[in-house]
Amino acid sequence: MVLGKVVGTVVTTISHQDYKKRRLLVVQPLTLPGGVADEDFIALDNTQAGIGDTVLVNREGNGARQVLNNPDACVISVIVGIVDSLYISDID
Amino acid sequence: MLFGRVKGTAVCTIKYQDLEGVKLLVVQPLDKHLKPLGTLQVAADIVHAGVGDLCVMVRSREAALAMTDVKFVPIDLAIVGIVDELEVRPDGDFDFVLKKGWTAYT
Numbered sequence: 001m002v003l004g005k006v007v008g009t010v011v012t013t014i015s016h017q018d019y020k021k022r023r024l025l026v027v028q029p030l031t032l033p034g035g036v037a038d039e040d041f042i043a044l045d046n047t048q049a050g051i052g053d054t055v056l057v058n059r060e061g062n063g064a065r066q067v068l069n070n071p072d073a074c075v076i077s078v079i080v081g082i083v084d085s086l087y088i089s090d091i092d
Numbered sequence: 093m094l095f096g097r098v099k100g101t102a103v104c105t106i107k108y109q110d111l112e113g114v115k116l117l118v119v120q121p122l123d124k125h126l127k128p129l130g131t132l133q134v135a136a137d138i139v140h141a142g143v144g145d146l147c148v149m150v151r152s153r154e155a156a157l158a159m160t161d162v163k164f165v166p167i168d169l170a171i172v173g174i175v176d177e178l179e180v181r182p183d184g185d186f187d188f189v190l191k192k193g194w195t196a197y198t
Contacts, residue, residue: 005188008124008180012148014139015173016158024093024148024173026124026180030188037188040124042093042148051181054197061154074150074158074172077093085196 002038003083004029006053010042018073025049025079027057032091043077044068056081094129095122096149096171098141102134110162117141117171119149124180135169148173 008026012019023045029038041059046067049055057079058064064078065071096119104116115137121129126146138158141147148171150158155170157163 003190005186007186008178010148010173010175011177012173013176015148016138018158019148019173026178028124028186028188030190033189033191039129042095044093051179052186061152061157064154072157072163074154074170075093076150076152076154082198084198085194086190087194088190088192091190091192 001080002029002057002059003086004055004057006049006051006055006079007040009051016074018068018070018075019044022046027055027077027079030054041077043079044075045079047079047082049079049082054083054086055079056083093148093150093172095124095126095175096120096133096135096147097122097126098143098145098147098171099132100143108166110165111136111167114159114165114167115140119147119169119171121149122146133169135171136167137171139171139174141171141174146175146178147171148175
């Protein structure tokens with residue numbers, strides 16, 4: 001799972017059946033100081049997150065299928081949590 | 093999942109039998125600001141996208157799962173949505189760097 005920030009919303013009227021009834025959000029992964037930023041991606045929202053929220057994203061198909069309760073869902077990234085706070089003891 | 097812009101169509105006369113009838117489109121993967129990422133790729137289309145459309149695409153095994161009938165096909169990029177509206181905040185709006193110690197986000 002990765003930590004990211006929701007930076008955008010995507011509206012798709014025509015979309016695959018598995019993507020209906022949930023929103024698609026643009027997520028930018030968080031980085032360590034001086035680190036190289038990971039590429040942004042689109043994730044299906046399962047938590048009612050919005051722009052500016054720090055979120056926990058599952059980026060793996062099997063986990064996504066379990067979250068969506070659909071064994072054939074063609075979804076990779078699903079937002080599974082909204083982060084309240086983080087504690088990091090050491091940053092190298 | 094990622095953005096892509098449809099640039100053209102690909103036609104294959106000879107292809108894997110379960111892919112017959114599947115529309116193949118040439119797409120340019122894009123980042124959140126719609127800047128090109130890498131080279132052109134070919135994606136299977138199941139939402140009837142057209143040239144010039146901005147799309148949502150899915151990669152890897154999940155691309156094959158997006159197929160309507162046979163889900164065990166050699167497909168690794170599929171178009172699963174056509175974007176009508178997109179709102180993305182500029183890069184400077186948020187801080188993407190993690191900090192040492194406690195950080196409250198809400």
